[in-house]
Amino acid sequence: MNPDYKLYHPKWYRRRIPIFWWLQRLAYTKFIFRELTSLGVLYAAILILVQVWALSQGEAFYERWLAWLSWRPVLALHALVFLALIFHLVTWFSLAPKAMVVRLGSWRVPDRVLLLAHYLAWLGATALVFWGLKGR
């Protein structure tokens, strides 16, 4: 018998949530990983801003900045950031059709078409950036 138990005073049991709850299901782990990759997005955004700032500091400074960028440990870090960005993009795009219901007249645009539109828009934007760089 449980000495703490009082008759007619039922005691509900509430489980203590383990700190590694996100390892209990693959879907939770993927979710946490997806959330963490947003740090990669933040890093990439800051990197671009710093690059613009470095450009404004004159040629010598910018050369040193480029040298830092091509330093191997930095290249390795940026390869990881790139992978995180791709993971973030793919998972983000996969979720987008859930939030968007697009109708053309009475036709509901299927999820796959919406997904394709996202990827095409991404490729289009990337092509535009490349075209802009090439034109300079």
Next chain:
Amino acid sequence: MAETVTLKIRRYHPEKASEPYWQSYEVPLRREWMILDGLNYIKDHLDGTLSYRWACRMGVCGSCGMMVDGEPVLTCATYLEKLLPGPIRVEPLRGFPVIRDLVGDLDDFIGKLNKVKPWIIRREEEEKDPAEGEYLQTPQQLEEFKRYSMCINCMLCYAACPIYELEPHFLGPAAIALAQRYNMDSRDQGAIERMKELSQDEGIWACTFVGECSEVCPKDVDPAGAIQRYKLTAALEWYKSLLLPWRKQ
């Protein structure tokens, strides 16, 4: 095929012990027996003290949801055969306080469901007299919300949602999906009233889109989709109220 299978059941008897414990039972492994049939066998032949909920035995009432091998499922719709060789672990639904054995306390959900007013709301002046007939709806208008109306309140989505367990104030997937069921009903005029509950930190904005609620839903309701769609609606409403403050809601 083996003739029996072991069901390892998470039991909780507060009068005996303050912590739950595991107890194993051997049940016959019959073709087309579900987990629920195994539990009923235990109750009828092995141990009458086992407590659990069930009613219809055909995936309609939503009473027999439990964690089976760590997954939230309807025990009346999960074959023993599919989980061989066992032992098959059966636990109460995660995220809810346990009253006894496999019985959880679902009062929290019932309270939250009431908050989102899951019924058709009409403006008083636009209420039709019953003599005037019903509110008509096209098949397309029905299609808008039908998916969300299939919810059987089985609570599997709550058990799959880590946010609900971590943030107990979160309204949760089914309550929001059911709110959307009425928001999208062409006969309803209560979307603004519901927004006060839904567009809150503990409403849709607590959802981080893990997406598991939709994965485990036995009725294909897609609560995760309902929540994300509502996030878009709520964000647009917020922008509209910012840009057009004089606009009548």
